[in-house]
Amino acid sequence: MSVLAVSAPLEREDAIVREAARHGHRVAIRAATAADLIDRLAARSSDAAPALDLVLVVADEHHASRALVDACDARGLRLVALADDAAERARARTLGLEAVAWADGFAAIEAAAAPAAAGLPSRSRPRGRVITVWGPAGAPGRTTTAIALAAELALLGGSTALVDADTTSASIAPALGLLDESPGFAAAARLARAGSLTVDELDRIAQQVPTMGGVLRVLTGIGRASRWPELGADRVAEVLERCRDWADATVVDVASSLEQDEEISSDMFAPRRHAATLAALEAADEVVVVASGDAVGVARLVRALPELRAIAPSARTRVVVNKLRPSAVGVAPERAVQETLRRLAQVSPAACWPFDGRAADAALLEGRPLVDVAGRSRLRRRVQELALALQPREAQPSRASLRAAERPRRAWRAAVR
Incomplete structure (x- = not known):
């Protein structure tokens, strides 16, 4: 009984x-x-x-x-x-x-x-993962990576959310052609502060973006950098914790600075300028680090990695070298970057992505992820490989299922135009 x-x-x-x-x-x-x-x-x-x-x-x-x-x-x-x-x-x-x-x-x-x-312990329900996309200063392609990666994860199955937690230059809304007069992430932070943030509220304030792989639920970022105090560390942490119940995978785009300004603040309880970035990194299960494939980008990456590891010691870090091209690195750029990072930072990059301005520009022009507009490009294929690597082992799709998922591309693109 x-x-x-x-x-x-x-x-x-x-x-x-x-x-x-x-x-x-x-x-x-x-x-x-x-x-x-x-x-x-x-x-x-x-x-x-x-x-x-x-x-x-x-x-x-x-x-x-x-x-x-x-x-x-x-x-x-x-x-x-x-x-x-x-x-x-x-x-x-x-x-x-x-x-x-x-x-x-x-x-x-x-x-x-x-x-x-039967008297067996009940299994806890599976919770979603938080994947934070970070990169050192400059324009290594954090936002492009976050959007493309979220779309690939949606294509692989499961619900996917995309969050813009960049308090310096939020870019997801314009990159996807979305209105951002009422930033979804800031609204979620206010609800978290009031203790009333629920999955239903996240559904209400998120914008729905149809992609070939399914619908992305997007929390847009703040349109003005001066609104950064709205995104305190405790609020960001609470929103991302609730996102684990909202989506199977939550991809978070953050700013580059890892500066912790406690020492220069006279009020220890005042909001911190880069609290959103630090909180998103601390909450992450996976951190995708995006760096530019040139001398400046690699140097910035080498200097920043120790600080990043101290902020997110429990997260798995995957380094992606983006915009790699012989004209900036020399002959055999991929091997040169790999050897440099192994020698200077004791790290092997998880991926080296080619400079593919044509595919990236097409995605920006149409306000859609790479998979929708440049599905056969080299850059998109590399992003897909990273998304596959981020999948839990038990959720790895077969090659047949991947081919079946990509068959409707032409029909889908024709339908949305």
Whole structure:
């Protein structure tokens, strides 16, 4: 016998109770809303009542919420969503919940509850990754990389978000032809400060950008650099933490400066000029470092890498040398850069990308990622290789699936023009 907690519309709730009893289970909590269920779970954890085996909710705005997911995760409770239409399935997917259909019968619910009913520890729901794209001063191609990489990750499957956290020169909105009068990232930071940032709010304030691989959800950056105090470190960290529940992969574009100005500030609690960059690097699971493939760009990279490692010691760092060309480096530029970095910084670049101004200019002209406008270019192919390397091993696609994903390119481009 399993012990359940249920939150659903009254008619559905009564049906769940009847079916649960018929299958030998007991409903211990019946809650009218997600907030009510959270309170009931908190009260139950403080008394000697039997432990719950499953929390079952209807995946609508009244009965399934991010706060409920967090409350169940904190208590190690298995949470399953009932989803019978497209909207409910979409909400369950957004919240990272396993969804079953009521029409499939109570046996489907029992199957979803099997790990908990067998006394096994419930598996925590997978959370998204944060990939921060950073590069030293200059114009190594951080924004182009962030946009192209996000589009490639979307093409590989899974939901993808693109965040502009550059407080010096936010560029994602103009690069994608988006309006930025109401910066999405700043709005998310305000909601985080008020304690009201949810997945639903992120969906509301994000702009949707259709690409060949799927829809990118974009949080645009601040249009004026003078607004940097709105993006404090704690707010940025909270937004990116919530993004883990919002998307499978969140690609963050940040500014170049790693300066920490505590020593030159008389007020230790004042906002820090480059807090957004530092917080995004600290929150990252992966840091993609983009440097220009010339003498100046490589020198800046060598000097900055030790400081970067100190800021983000737990993140995996992948160095990309961009805009590589013989005219700036000499014969065999890729080998020359690799040897230089190994000798001076004890690092081997994960990728060396050719200077492909034609492909980059086409993407900027049309306001679309590389995959949409220059899918056969050398630069796009190198970005795709990096996106594949960033995929978790269990999510690596086969070559057949990659070819199948790219077949609709011409039809898609014709449709959006």
